Amino acid sequence: MQLLDAAKSFLDGKIKADDTLVDFTAGNGHDTAYLCSLVPKGKVYAFDIQKEALENTRNLLSEKGYENAELILDSHANIAKYVSHFKCGMFNLGYRPGGDKSVTTLTESTLKAVTDGIELMEKGGVLVISVYPGHAEGEKEGRELYSLLSSYDKAYYSVIQYKMINSPTSPFIFAVEKYDK
Numbered sequence: 001m002q003l004l005d006a007a008k009s010f011l012d013g014k015i016k017a018d019d020t021l022v023d024f025t026a027g028n029g030h031d032t033a034y035l036c037s038l039v040p041k042g043k044v045y046a047f048d049i050q051k052e053a054l055e056n057t058r059n060l061l062s063e064k065g066y067e068n069a070e071l072i073l074d075s076h077a078n079i080a081k082y083v084s085h086f087k088c089g090m091f092n093l094g095y096r097p098g099g100d101k102s103v104t105t106l107t108e109s110t111l112k113a114v115t116d117g118i119e120l121m122e123k124g125g126v127l128v129i130s131v132y133p134g135h136a137e138g139e140k141e142g143r144e145l146y147s148l149l150s151s152y153d154k155a156y157y158s159v160i161q162y163k164m165i166n167s168p169t170s171p172f173i174f175a176v177e178k179y180d181k
């Protein structure tokens, strides 16, 4: 199974047509477009710090005919300024395919965005985080996210790590579900 398919599978059955979703790393817009397709009566907030990323995302959404996204040129660490609550969200960490490889997600802002995201996520929601440990900052993000996420109370959250154990530097996923209780 490809990582992207696995990431999407964690959202299966969790989302209703009028839900609010968040793409924390819009990049070229593929995940934003996917999320838009899941909530035809709802809304997707998509963050990126690169103008070019949001331009690519805007173009892809218009090609596909989606009008239910709000694109935000700001760090996902500032999510609380823009979003009061949401059902499910996705992070695809690292740098934008085809873009400037020096603009990558960074551990400190990623940890802040994940912490605030979990706080703002509705009960029954899932946050899916794809991590790329093949470069130094990605390895650090993965390690620190593991440490942060393992501290969440199992009475209220399930936190899953999904990874290829025969390929340690391959991308892997964390999926955080906030129980509906």
Ligand SMILES: C[S@@+](CC[C@H](N)C(=O)[O-])C[C@H]1O[C@@H](n2cnc3c(N)ncnc32)[C@H](O)[C@@H]1O
Pocket (backbone or CB within 6 Å): 024, 025, 026, 027, 028, 029, 030, 031, 032, 047, 048, 049, 050, 053, 074, 075, 076, 077, 092, 093, 094, 095, 096, 097, 103, 104, 105, 106, 109
């Ligand atoms: C791997 S790409 C995302 C791919 C994207 N989901 C897609 O479907 O094309 C990671 C993106 O995260 C963005 N990024 C880096 N730091 C960020 C931050 N603090 N807040 C929001 N986006 C950030 C980068 O600019 C880059 O476009």
